[in-house]
Amino acid sequence: MSISNESLYLRSNYAKYAAKFVPFAPETFKAFSEFNKLALQDGALSxxxxxxxxxxxxxxxxxxxxIDIHVTTGHKLQLTKEEIFEAIAVSALVKGYSAFYHGVNALNALRDDRDDELYSRSNLTGIEQFEPINEQLYTSVLEFRRNVLAGQVVSSLEKALIAVAIAHITGCAYSIEDFTVLAQQEGAAIEEIAETILVATALKAGSALAHRVNAYSAFIREDENNS
Structure with a gap:
């Protein structure tokens, strides 16, 4: 199979370039690798x-x-396609819900008597203001939430924990509040919440770190062009 040299994402590039930056900051790379290993090892959560x-x-x-690395690892750990799809659906829900919740801020911005406070816990109940605006659309969003978070192959507790992780990726204060409370109601322990957040932290930082492959490729290509 021929591959265009314009491709910015090649699986083979990760193996080819991932270690290239390590000699320039060895202790920091080592520290992240150790943190990532700790974050993903067995603990309160498997x-x-x-x-x-x-x-x-x-x-x-x-x-x-x-995605490639963790789906491959998950497959080796015998995660099923059903489990993976349900987890992806939770990710889609929470990313979407974070935007949905910010709609409260949009409604507040339209008020003549709007407060100086942009984020308030009480704003969460304000989401119901969308129902009379478009009941069918509002109901469909709530139905999507119910379907995604319902316990199936992945339990409702596990889905709530995944939702907490994604809420920390979106950084939406409303989602963090809502899904953390949901996880606690589903029976999550504080240790499980803590470990969930650390996995999210490792992956969010790891995403930036993984893209060093692109940075290295761009750097050496420019070097070659200038030589």
């Missing part, structure tokens, strides 16, 4: 479930290297 969280987070960050 390493297998953490890989499922990692897959969901990789779809939230959109990093193709992370």
């Amino acid at each position: 390493g297998k479930f953490k890989e499922l969280i990692a897959i969901a987070v990789a779809h939230a960050t959109g990093c193709p290297y992370c």
